[in-house]
Amino acid sequence: MSTQYDVIVVGAGTAGIPCAAAVAARGGRVLLVEQNDDVGGSLHLSAGQMSGAGTQLQKERGIEDHPRLHFSDAMRISKNTADPQLVNLAVNLAPDVIDWLMVEGFAMDPECPKIFYGHEAYSVARTYWGVDGGISILEVLRRVLTRQLRRGRLELRINTSMVGLVQDSRYAPVTGVKLRGPDGKVQTVLAKNVVLTTGGYAGNGRLFSRLTDGHPLFSAGMPTSNGTGILLGSAAGGAIRNGDKFLPTFAGITINGQSNRVDFYRMPSLTPQVRPPWEIFVNLHGRRFVAEDHPSVDERENRLLEQPEMSFWIVFDDRILKEAPALLGQGGGLAGGDWTPEAVREAYATHPSFKTADTVAGLAEACGLRASALTETVADYNNAVDSGTDSLGRKHLPAKIETGPFHAIKAHGAVLKTPAGLSVNTDLQVVNRKGQVVPNLYAAGEALGGGTLSGKSFVGGMSVTPALAFGRYLGSNLLKW
Numbered sequence: 292m293s294t295q296y297d298v299i300v301v302g303a304g305t306a307g308i309p310c311a312a313a314v315a316a317r318g319g320r321v322l323l324v325e326q327n328d329d330v331g332g333s334l335h336l337s338a339g340q341m342s343g344a345g346t347q348l349q350k351e352r353g354i355e356d357h358p359r360l361h362f363s364d365a366m367r368i369s370k371n372t373a374d375p376q377l378v379n380l381a382v383n384l385a386p387d388v389i390d391w392l393m394v395e396g397f398a399m400d401p402e403c404p405k406i407f408y409g410h411e412a413y414s415v416a417r418t419y420w421g422v423d424g425g426i427s428i429l430e431v432l433r434r435v436l437t438r439q440l441r442r443g444r445l446e447l448r449i450n451t452s453m454v455g456l457v458q459d460s461r462y463a464p465v466t467g468v469k470l471r472g473p474d475g476k477v478q479t480v481l482a483k484n485v486v487l488t489t490g491g492y493a494g495n496g497r498l499f500s501r502l503t504d505g506h507p508l509f510s511a512g513m514p515t516s517n518g519t520g521i522l523l524g525s526a527a528g529g530a531i532r533n534g535d536k537f538l539p540t541f542a543g544i545t546i547n548g549q550s551n552r553v554d555f556y557r558m559p560s561l562t563p564q565v566r567p568p569w570e571i572f573v574n575l576h577g578r579r580f581v582a583e584d585h586p587s588v589d590e591r592e593n594r595l596l597e598q599p600e601m602s603f604w605i606v607f608d609d610r611i612l613k614e615a616p617a618l619l620g621q622g623g624g625l626a627g628g629d630w631t632p633e634a635v636r637e638a639y640a641t642h643p644s645f646k647t648a649d650t651v652a653g654l655a656e657a658c659g660l661r662a663s664a665l666t667e668t669v670a671d672y673n674n675a676v677d678s679g680t681d682s683l684g685r686k687h688l689p690a691k692i693e694t695g696p697f698h699a700i701k702a703h704g705a706v707l708k709t710p711a712g713l714s715v716n717t718d719l720q721v722v723n724r725k726g727q728v729v730p731n732l733y734a735a736g737e738a739l740g741g742g743t744l745s746g747k748s749f750v751g752g753m754s755v756t757p758a759l760a761f762g763r764y765l766g767s768n769l770l771k772w
C-alpha cells in the first residue's frame with residue numbers, strides 16, 4: 292500500500308528545501324525526494340547572489356528601497372521580457388527571504404548590500420551574497436532541514452529519482468509520483484500535492500539544444516540539472532515556455548579543454564567596471580565584435596550570442612600580460628576569480644584554450660583563425676590606440692598589441708541557468724498554454740525557466756531569491772489552499 296503525504300517535493304535544492312521545511316513547520320506531512328546523494332542542488336556551485344528591496348540590512352545602512360523600485364529595475368533590465376506578474380510576486384517576497392536568512396544565521400558578506408556590475412546594475416545597493424557564495428545559503432538550509440527532520444513531519448529520500456507523475460490521463464489531477472530508489476525499483480507514492488523543484492537543464496546538452504533554439508551549451512551548472520522535472524511536468528499537461536529568452540554569461544573558459552564544461556570560479560576578469568580591458572575580443576572569423584569596455588554587460592552578452600559557436604579569443608601581447616592588472620586573478624572575474632599564480636602558469640603551459648606564438652600570424656594559426664584576418668584586426672586596433680578613435684566605440688585604449696610573444700585565451704558564453712521552464716500562474720500551479728491548471732501540480736525555482744523572472748537578460752539575484760521565496764511561499768500556503 293502506498294503512503295499518503297500532504298505534499299511531495301521533488302528536488303532538494305534551493306527551492307525544494309525551504310518548501311518542504313515550510314510544509315513540515317505548519318504540521319503537514321511531507322516527502323522530500325532528491326536524486327543526488329546530498330541535498331543542495333545548484334547551491335553547491337552557485338555564487339548565491341540574492342536581491343531584495345526594503346530589507347532590514349538596507350534599513351540599518353540607511354539605503355532607501357522598495358519592492359516597487361526592485362520591480363521597475365527588474366523590468367528595465369529585462370527590457371520587459373520577464374513575466375511581470377511573477378516578478379511582482381518575487382520582489383514582494385524577496386525582502387522577507389533575506390531577513391529570514393539573517394535570522395537563521397546566514398554568513399552575509401559584510402560589504403553587502405552592494406551594487407554588482409557583473410550583471411546589468413540595479414539602481415540601488417540591493418545585491419547580497421554569503422561569505423562562501425551559494426554554500427553559505429546551503430548551510431542555513433541544512434540547519435532548517437535538520438530541524439524539521441527531527442520533528443518528524445518531514446521525510447527525506449536521497450539517491451531517489453522521480454521517473455513519473457501519477458495521473459489518470461494528461462491534464463487530470465496529479466495524485467503522486469513514481470520514484471526509483473537506490474535499489475533500482477520503481478515505487479508509486481501518493482500525495483495531495485506535488486511540487487516540482489527539480490531545477491533547470493544546464494547538465495543536459497541534448498535537452499539544452501532542443502529547448503534553447505539549438506545554441507551550444509558551455510555549462511557552468513550542476514550535471515544533475517537534467518531537466519526531467521520540466522519534461523515530466525510537460526507530459527502531465529504543463530506548457531514549456533521561454534526557451535527563446537536565452538542569453539549567455541560573459542564569459543567562461545572550459546575546464547582543461549573538456550568540451551562543454553565551464554569553470555565558474557575561473558572566469559577571466561571581463562567586467563570593465565572592475566578591470567578596464569587591455570585585450571581585444573576576437574570571434575572565430577578573427578574579427579572584433581563588441582567594444583570590450585562597453586559598460587552594459589547585456590550588450591556584450593547579446594553580441595556574443597550572435598557569434599559563431601558563441602566563442603571568442605581574448606587576444607593580447609606580452610607587455611599587456613606583464614603590465615596590465617591580472618586578467619586571471621583572485622578577486623577578479625564575475626565570481627571573484629580563483630586563479631592562483633600556479634594555476635595561471637599551468638594553464639599557459641598545458642591548457643588547450645591558452646595559445647602563445649611569436650607573431651600575430653603564428654597566434655592566428657595556433658587558434659585556428661585566418662592569419663590575414665587577425666593581423667588586420669590587430670593592426671586596426673593599434674591604429675585606434677594611436678588615434679584615440681575606435682570603430683566599435685571602445686574608450687579604454689591603454690596599449691597597442693605589438694610586443695611578442697602574443698597570447699590568446701579562448702572563452703565561451705557560459706550557461707549558469709537555463710531559460711525554458713514550466714508555465715505557472717501566480718499560485719505557482721502548473722498550467723497549460725491556455726492557462727488551465729493541471730490540478731495538484733506546482734513548480735518553483737529554475738523549473739519555471741530562468742527566462743520567466745529574468746527575461747532575455749540577467750536580473751541580478753533573480754534566480755536564487757525567487758527559488759527560495761517561491762519554495763517558502765508554496766510551503767507556507769499549500770495546506771491552506
Ligand SMILES: Cc1cc2nc3c(=O)[nH]c(=O)nc-3n(C[C@H](O)[C@H](O)[C@H](O)COP(=O)(O)OP(=O)(O)OC[C@H]3O[C@@H](n4cnc5c(N)ncnc54)[C@H](O)[C@@H]3O)c2cc1C
Pocket residue numbers: 301302303304305306307324325326327330331332333334336337338339340341451452453454488489490491511512513515516517518519520555706707708735736737738751752753754755756758
Ligand atoms: C555557477 C552558477 C552561479 C550562479 N550564480 C547565481 C547567482 O549569483 N544568483 C542567482 O540568482 N542565480 C545564480 N545561479 C542560478 C541559481 O543558482 C539557480 O537557478 C538556482 O539555485 C536553482 O534552484 P532550484 O531549486 O530551482 O534548483 P537546484 O538548486 O538545482 O535544485 C534542484 C534539485 O532537484 C534535483 N532533481 C532534479 N531532477 C530530479 C528528479 N527527477 N528526481 C529527484 N531529484 C531531482 C537535483 O538533483 C537538485 O538537487 C547560478 C548558477 C550557477 C550554476
